[in-house]
Amino acid sequence: MPLVMQKHEMPEQDANVRRNNFDEVALGYTEELALAEANRCLHCKVPHCRKGCPVDIDIPAFIAKIKEGDFEGANAKIKEASSLPAICGRVCPQENQCEKYCVMGIKGEPVGIGRLERFVADYCMQNCEEKIEKTVKDDAQKVAIIGSGPAGLACAGDLAKKGYQVTIFEALHTAGGVLSYGIPEFRLPKDKVVKPEIDNLRKMGVKIEVNSVVGKLFTVDELMQEFNFDAVFIATGAGLPHFMNIPGENLNGVYSSNEFLTRCNLMKAYRFPEYATPINVGKKVAVVGGGNVAMDSARTALRLGAEKVYIVYRRSEKELPARREEVEHAKQEGIEFKLLNNPVAILGDEKGYVKAIRCIKMELGEPDASGRRRPVEIPNSEFDIDVDTVVIAIGQGPNPLIQSTTPDMQTNKRGNIIADEETGKTTKEGVFAGGDIVTGAATVILAMGAGKKAAKAIDEYLIEKRNK
Amino acid sequence: MFKILNKKVLHENILQFTLEAPLIARKAEPGQFVVLRVNEYGERVPLTIADFNREKGTIDIIFMVIGASTTVLASLNEGDSILDLVGPLGKKTDIRPDMGTVVCIGGGIGVAPIYPIARKMKQVGNHVITIMGAKNKDILILKDEMEKISDEVIVTTDDGSYGIKGFVTTALQQLIDKGIDIAEVVAIGPVIMMKTVADTTRPYNIKTIVSLNPIMVDGTGMCGGCRVQVGDETKFACVDGPEFDGHLVDFVNLMERQRMYRPKEEIEKDHICRLAKKVEEMEEK
Numbered sequence: 065m066p067l068v069m070q071k072h073e074m075p076e077q078d079a080n081v082r083r084n085n086f087d088e089v090a091l092g093y094t095e096e097l098a099l100a101e102a103n104r105c106l107h108c109k110v111p112h113c114r115k116g117c118p119v120d121i122d123i124p125a126f127i128a129k130i131k132e133g134d135f136e137g138a139n140a141k142i143k144e145a146s147s148l149p150a151i152c153g154r155v156c157p158q159e160n161q162c163e164k165y166c167v168m169g170i171k172g173e174p175v176g177i178g179r180l181e182r183f184v185a186d187y188c189m190q191n192c193e194e195k196i197e198k199t200v201k202d203d204a205q206k207v208a209i210i211g212s213g214p215a216g217l218a219c220a221g222d223l224a225k226k227g228y229q230v231t232i233f234e235a236l237h238t239a240g241g242v243l244s245y246g247i248p249e250f251r252l253p254k255d256k257v258v259k260p261e262i263d264n265l266r267k268m269g270v271k272i273e274v275n276s277v278v279g280k281l282f283t284v285d286e287l288m289q290e291f292n293f294d295a296v297f298i299a300t301g302a303g304l305p306h307f308m309n310i311p312g313e314n315l316n317g318v319y320s321s322n323e324f325l326t327r328c329n330l331m332k333a334y335r336f337p338e339y340a341t342p343i344n345v346g347k348k349v350a351v352v353g354g355g356n357v358a359m360d361s362a363r364t365a366l367r368l369g370a371e372k373v374y375i376v377y378r379r380s381e382k383e384l385p386a387r388r389e390e391v392e393h394a395k396q397e398g399i400e401f402k403l404l405n406n407p408v409a410i411l412g413d414e415k416g417y418v419k420a421i422r423c424i425k426m427e428l429g430e431p432d433a434s435g436r437r438r439p440v441e442i443p444n445s446e447f448d449i450d451v452d453t454v455v456i457a458i459g460q461g462p463n464p465l466i467q468s469t470t471p472d473m474q475t476n477k478r479g480n481i482i483a484d485e486e487t488g489k490t491t492k493e494g495v496f497a498g499g500d501i502v503t504g505a506a507t508v509i510l511a512m513g514a515g516k517k518a519a520k521a522i523d524e525y526l527i528e529k530r531n532k
Numbered sequence: 533m534f535k536i537l538n539k540k541v542l543h544e545n546i547l548q549f550t551l552e553a554p555l556i557a558r559k560a561e562p563g564q565f566v567v568l569r570v571n572e573y574g575e576r577v578p579l580t581i582a583d584f585n586r587e588k589g590t591i592d593i594i595f596m597v598i599g600a601s602t603t604v605l606a607s608l609n610e611g612d613s614i615l616d617l618v619g620p621l622g623k624k625t626d627i628r629p630d631m632g633t634v635v636c637i638g639g640g641i642g643v644a645p646i647y648p649i650a651r652k653m654k655q656v657g658n659h660v661i662t663i664m665g666a667k668n669k670d671i672l673i674l675k676d677e678m679e680k681i682s683d684e685v686i687v688t689t690d691d692g693s694y695g696i697k698g699f700v701t702t703a704l705q706q707l708i709d710k711g712i713d714i715a716e717v718v719a720i721g722p723v724i725m726m727k728t729v730a731d732t733t734r735p736y737n738i739k740t741i742v743s744l745n746p747i748m749v750d751g752t753g754m755c756g757g758c759r760v761q762v763g764d765e766t767k768f769a770c771v772d773g774p775e776f777d778g779h780l781v782d783f784v785n786l787m788e789r790q791r792m793y794r795p796k797e798e799i800e801k802d803h804i805c806r807l808a809k810k811v812e813e814m815e816e817k
């Protein structure tokens with residue numbers, strides 16, 4: 065059989081249609097496409113793809129199962145290493161991870177590992193009777209997990225499998241972390257993909273207490289001493305929005321990406337007034353930033369009815385930190401990239417609403433510490449773009465709530481919790497941490513991996529505690 | 533789900549609910565608030581914890597019916613439940629013994645949040661003068677309760693139908709003119725009232741704390757929607773406040789931000805009223 069050098073395209077909604085709806089953009093492989101794509105895998109003796117996967121999924125093995133038509137078996141293989149394949153298959157930056165190392169990528173395109181992973185997970189969600197039984201034992205030791213993003217969910221799943229009594233405390237009214245409030249519906253459907261994963265945990269016996277802000281309702285110490293939790297895993301993410309500290313940032317119409325996406329995803333402002341939470345978009349929107357969060361904000365603004373949406377980014381196209389695919393999708397949908405521009409002020413009208421964003425042109429200078437060429441301002445090159453809305457998507461930091469109420473747990477100077485990379489152990493006995501709260505804003509799969517590592521370490525810690 | 537144990541009508545559009553929320557009651561302190569969501573379609577609505585009872589495991593909220601969400605909330609009755617309730621949020625009021633004379637000012641619905649603050653101020657040993665302001669005597673709430681816990685209560689009404697005719701600042705200026713040594717003023721009410729209070733005390737350098745109510749979403753420091761300008765810093769009212777030094781707050785920006793969704797809020801209110809009508813019609817049939 066001749067080698068097919070190109071990845072099989074995944075069907076997707078037409079750009080002109082999808083820019084007007086919140087339905088999923090990428091539609092997923094059919095069985096035929098999945099088989100054809102699986103057939104591109106060479107089953108390398110030394111599968112380099114695996115070293116790009118942070119949780120070390122046995123990629124050739126699950127692809128072999130697909131070739132046999134055993135999709136359920138493929139799913140089981142993936143689940144040995146990953147708890148959230150339907151999610152990671154959709155949102156992993158595969159081009160920098162597994163697919164980056166695939167040998168097929170040397171002469172042609174790498175195997176579509178993420179697409180295959182997604183296919184398998186979706187297939188099983190629809191067609192396989194995955195019987196989930198209660199595994200939690202009522203007399204087992206108790207673990208509190210703070211935060212219900214991918215790190216918390218993965219840790220909860222692994223500990224529940226081992227029988228521990230697991231309770232997740234979540235500040236918001238819906239579980240899922242960024243999967244629920246941040247990543248938009250059109251990239252990660254909530255009812256179809258996120259909710260079933262969370263329901264599965266409930267079926268295993270995991271308790272999920274929403275509306276519970278740790279640090280306010282109870283402290284970590286109270287959880288351990290008064291509520292008798294034997295161990296705590298902190299997975300509170302990177303939820304603190306950064307602003308630019310430029311004039312005009314408090315004008316009406318300036319949003320952090322967190323607020324913009326939360327209003328839309330979590331509060332369903334796109335279905336206003338059926339859902340009561342409003343959002344202001346107007347005709348023209350500028351999104352500041354170049355990562356996934358910026359792409360999501362821009363594409364959300366478009367779907368909320370904006371006629372013109374700009375991405376304002378201070379470096380060039382090459383440095384855009386967003387996934388390639390997301391940038392392409394954004395372009396297809398008509399989003400305009402204002403590259404090598406940096407906002408210096410937001411201008412308002414007499415009533416306090418945004419009317420324009422003032423930018424200065426940039427050029428790339430010498431490489432900085434991160435190895436990327438540092439953007440430098442071109443003097444006297446300021447210009448204004450008329451907009452009604454500005455979304456600031458330049459990154460998030462750690463929310464200090466738990467750290468400030470847990471004085472004997474150490475943080476670094478950025479406010480992230482200091483934890484061992486392999487075990488999640490913090491400087492406080494019995495307390496573990498992982499995901500974005502430790503690493504700073506990263507990826508779903510890394511957060512999930514941290515949750516799994518911590519689960520293993522917590523198990524070891526609790527065994528030792530039992531035997532004392 | 534959080535059950536409504538008691539519903540009291542304080543005035544035609546001001547209601548008091550007692551909610552079953554033992555964990556929140558266990559931790560609540562004066563100055564803090566909750567965020568609630570009535571049902572799946574609801575907004576997240578911040579409301580001050582107007583009272584709490586740790587033994588009974590309850591908290592009270594007092595709210596004015598002004599828009600869609602408060603209308604839906606008001607339609608609930610004893611025995612009904614609220615879907616989501618999260619708290620206690622925000623920092624507690626800084627209350628220390630031996631502060632001396634503290635003037636607690638509540639304007640309109642702001643009397644509700646000032647009540648637990650005044651009570652604790654008194655409990656720890658301060659001399660508490662309460663100034664309560666209302667448009668007219670009919671909408672004066674919590675007067676008896678305030679009298680029980682304050683050393684002195686002064687009432688002002690805009691139309692003079694009760695107490696001093698004028699605003700809370702009229703009474704405050706009188707206290708200052710009398711030469712009373714005021715250690716601190718805590719003022720909660722409409723933004724314009726808090727602004728005039730701060731303007732009144734500024735020349736005398738009297739420490740003035742105000743409680744800000746910008747539009748909030750999560751209430752945990754995650755969205756930044758509640759940001760307010762205090763001196764040369766931007767603060768998130770839900771986690772850094774809601775109380776701030778009144779002499780430093782940019783009240784004009786706050787008022788502008790509070791108006792951000794006015795047109796949308798009208799649409800939402802219309803939508804809710806039409807829904808209510810539909811339900812009524814269906815019930816008649």
Ligand SMILES: Cc1cc2nc3c(=O)[nH]c(=O)nc-3n(C[C@H](O)[C@H](O)[C@H](O)COP(=O)(O)OP(=O)(O)OC[C@H]3O[C@@H](n4cnc5c(N)ncnc54)[C@H](O)[C@@H]3O)c2cc1C
Pocket residue numbers: 155156157210211212213214215216233234235236239240241242243246247248276277278279299300301302303325356357360387463465466498499500501505506507508509511
């Ligand atoms: C818009 C957006 C798009 C993204 N796109 C991608 C993508 O395409 N691919 C990818 O791999 N990654 C993406 N990321 C990054 C990825 O989502 C995160 O790295 C990942 O979610 C981190 O997981 P976590 O479990 O550490 O934290 P989170 O997902 O942030 O979850 C933390 C949870 O803890 C809760 N919490 C916080 N404080 C408390 C407290 N005191 N008490 C109780 N609960 C608390 C929060 O409410 C939240 O639910 C994106 C992020 C954003 C914001």
Ligand SMILES: Cc1cc2nc3c(=O)[nH]c(=O)nc-3n(C[C@H](O)[C@H](O)[C@H](O)COP(=O)(O)OP(=O)(O)OC[C@H]3O[C@@H](n4cnc5c(N)ncnc54)[C@H](O)[C@@H]3O)c2cc1C
Pocket residue numbers: 565575576577578579580581594595596597598599600601602603641644645744745746747748749774790791793794797798801
């Ligand atoms: C910390 C804090 C404590 C509060 N305590 C009380 C209280 O004890 N009693 C009381 O009656 N009110 C209180 N409020 C105000 C209350 O939250 C609003 O009146 C309520 O949200 C209005 O909702 P609505 O849908 O009925 O009206 P809308 O018609 O939607 O809004 C009316 C006005 O209320 C304000 N508002 C709307 N949504 C919000 C929101 N999400 N957050 C804050 N303000 C909003 C806006 O200025 C708006 O113009 C408090 C607000 C804050 C921030």
Ligand code: SF4
Pocket residue numbers: 116117118119120121123146152153156158161162163177178181509
């Ligand atoms: S989890 Fe992510 S990195 Fe690992 S194989 Fe799947 S798509 Fe690739």
Ligand code: SF4
Pocket residue numbers: 104105106107108111112113114123124165166167168175177
């Ligand atoms: S490197 Fe590529 S071809 Fe080789 S096993 Fe992995 S996916 Fe298959």
Ligand code: FES
Pocket residue numbers: 747748749750751752753754755756757758759768769770771
């Ligand atoms: S309400 Fe979101 S940060 Fe304050």
Ligand SMILES: [Mg+2]
Pocket residue numbers: 340575599600601797800
């Ligand atoms: Mg409203």
